[in-house]
Amino acid sequence: MSVTLAIAVGLLMGVVFGFALEKSRVFEPGIIVGQMQMRNFIMLKVFLAAVATGAVVLAALNGFGYVKLAPKAALYGADIVGGLILGAGIALAGACPGTTLAQIGAGYRDALFTLVGGLFGAVAYSYAEPALSKTFLGQGGGKLIFSDLAGIPYWVGALILAAAIVVILVALESWRPWRPELGNDVDGDIASTLAASAKTIHIVPAE
Amino acid sequence: MLTQKAWSPYVAGIVIGLLQIPAFLIIETALGASSSYVTIGGLIASWFDPALLKIGYVARHVAINAKNWWQVALVGGIAVGAFVSMKMSGARRQAIAPIWQRALGSASPAKRYAVAFFGGFIMLFGARIADGCTSGHGLSGMAQLAVGSTVAVAAMFVGGIATATLVLRRI
Numbered sequence: 001m002s003v004t005l006a007i008a009v010g011l012l013m014g015v016v017f018g019f020a021l022e023k024s025r026v027f028e029p030g031i032i033v034g035q036m037q038m039r040n041f042i043m044l045k046v047f048l049a050a051v052a053t054g055a056v057v058l059a060a061l062n063g064f065g066y067v068k069l070a071p072k073a074a075l076y077g078a079d080i081v082g083g084l085i086l087g088a089g090i091a092l093a094g095a096c097p098g099t100t101l102a103q104i105g106a107g108y109r110d111a112l113f114t115l116v117g118g119l120f121g122a123v124a125y126s127y128a129e130p131a132l133s134k135t136f137l138g139q140g141g142g143k144l145i146f147s148d149l150a151g152i153p154y155w156v157g158a159l160i161l162a163a164a165i166v167v168i169l170v171a172l173e174s175w176r177p178w179r180p181e182l183g184n185d186v187d188g189d190i191a192s193t194l195a196a197s198a199k200t201i202h203i204v205p206a207e
Numbered sequence: 208m209l210t211q212k213a214w215s216p217y218v219a220g221i222v223i224g225l226l227q228i229p230a231f232l233i234i235e236t237a238l239g240a241s242s243s244y245v246t247i248g249g250l251i252a253s254w255f256d257p258a259l260l261k262i263g264y265v266a267r268h269v270a271i272n273a274k275n276w277w278q279v280a281l282v283g284g285i286a287v288g289a290f291v292s293m294k295m296s297g298a299r300r301q302a303i304a305p306i307w308q309r310a311l312g313s314a315s316p317a318k319r320y321a322v323a324f325f326g327g328f329i330m331l332f333g334a335r336i337a338d339g340c341t342s343g344h345g346l347s348g349m350a351q352l353a354v355g356s357t358v359a360v361a362a363m364f365v366g367g368i369a370t371a372t373l374v375l376r377r378i
Binding site: 002003006009011013014015017019020022024026029037045047049051056066068069070072074081082083089093094102103113121124129143145147157158178186187192 | 211212213214215216217219220221222223224225226227228229230231232233234235236237238240241244245247248249251252259262263264265268271272273274276277278279280281282283284285286287288289290291292293296298299300302303304305306307309310316319320321322323324325326327328329330331332333334335336337338339340341342343344345346347348349350351352353354355356357358359360361362363364365366367368369370371372374375377378
C-alpha cells in the first residue's frame with residue numbers, strides 16, 4: 001500500500017478515535033487519575049468495551065480467514081518492567097500515549113509537556129535499546145496466545161473473552177453507574193461535583 | 208449525538224473497538240500509539256545527531272513505510288478528532304484540569320508542567336521497553352488474547368495504581 005494512502009486512512013481513523021475518546025471523556029486527567037485511585041471506573045468501562053468489541057470483530061475476521069492475527073511476542077521481563085514504568089507515567093501524566101493527543105486537541109496545555117516528555121522518553125529509549133535488548137528485557141518467548149495454550153480455536157477464545165467482559169461490565173455498571181462518574185463538568189471531577197451539591201443542600205437561608 | 212458532551216463509555220468503547228476492522232483489513236496491523244513517538248522523536252533527534260539512524264531500532268521506526276506513518280497519522284488524527292468533538296459540544300477546558308491542584312497539592316502551573324514532562328518521559332520509556340502501550344498491548348493485545356500483552360496491562364495498572372495512590376494526593 002502507498003504511504004500516502006496509509007496516511008490518509010490513519011488520519012481518518014484517528015479523527016474517529018479522537019472523537020470517541022473525547023465523547024467518552026476517558027482522556028480527562030480526572031478520569032484517568034480517578035481510575036488509578038479507584039474512585040472512577042469510566043476508563044475501565046471504555047477500555048473493556050473496546051477490548052470486547054475488538055475481540056468479536058477479530059473473531060469474525062480471523063475465523064472466516066480474512067485477516068491474520070498480529071500479537072506481540074511475550075517478553076515477560078520487558079512486559080512487567082516496562083508496564084510498571086508506563087503505568088507510573090500514566091498516573092503522573094494523567095494520560096496515556098494516545099489520549100495525550102486528545103488532551104491537546106481539547107485544549108489542555110500541560111499535555112503539550114506530556115507530549116514533549118514522551119518524545120524525549122522515546123528517543124532516550126532508542127539510545128538505550130541496543131544495550132537494553134541484550135539484557136533480560138530482550139528475552140522472551142514467541143507470539144503466545146491464550147487460545148493456543150487452551151487448545152481451542154482463536155475465535156472461540158475471543159468470543160469467550162468478549163462474553164466474560166460483558167458480564168463484568170454489567171456488574172460494574174450496576175455497582176457504579178457511569179453518568180454520576182462524569183461529574184458536573186464531564187471531567188470526572190467527582191469531588192468538586194459532590195462539594196457543589198453539598199453546598200446547595202446545606203445552604204442556610206438568610207433571615 | 209455529535210453535539211453531546213458525553214457518550215456512554217460503552218458506546219464510545221464499541222466505536223474504538225470497531226477501528227480494529229480498518230486497521231487489520233487495510234493496514235494489516237493492530238491499533239497502537241506509542242511507536243509513533245519513536246518515529247517522530249527519532250526523526251527530530253536525527254537532525255541533531257545523524258548517528259542515531261545507525262541504531263536499527265530507530266531506522267526501522269523512521270523508515271517511510273505504510274505502517275510507521277499510518278500510526279503517526281492516526282495519533283495526529285486523535286488531536287483533530289478531539290478538537291472537533293469539543294467544538295461541536297461547546298465544552299470548554301481550562302489550561303490545566305482542576306484536579307491537578309488537589310493531586311499535586313499545588314496550584315503552580317510550573318510544577319504541573321514539570322510533572323507532565325516527567326510523566327510523559329517515563330510513560331514512553333516504559334511503553335518502549337514493554338513494546339506497546341494502552342492501545343497496542345491493551346486494546347489490541349488483549350483482544351488478540353496475547354499472553355505477554357495481558358501481563359503488560361496488569362503491570363500498567365499495578366504501576367499506575369501504586370503511583371496514583373502513593374505519589375499523588377487524593378483527587
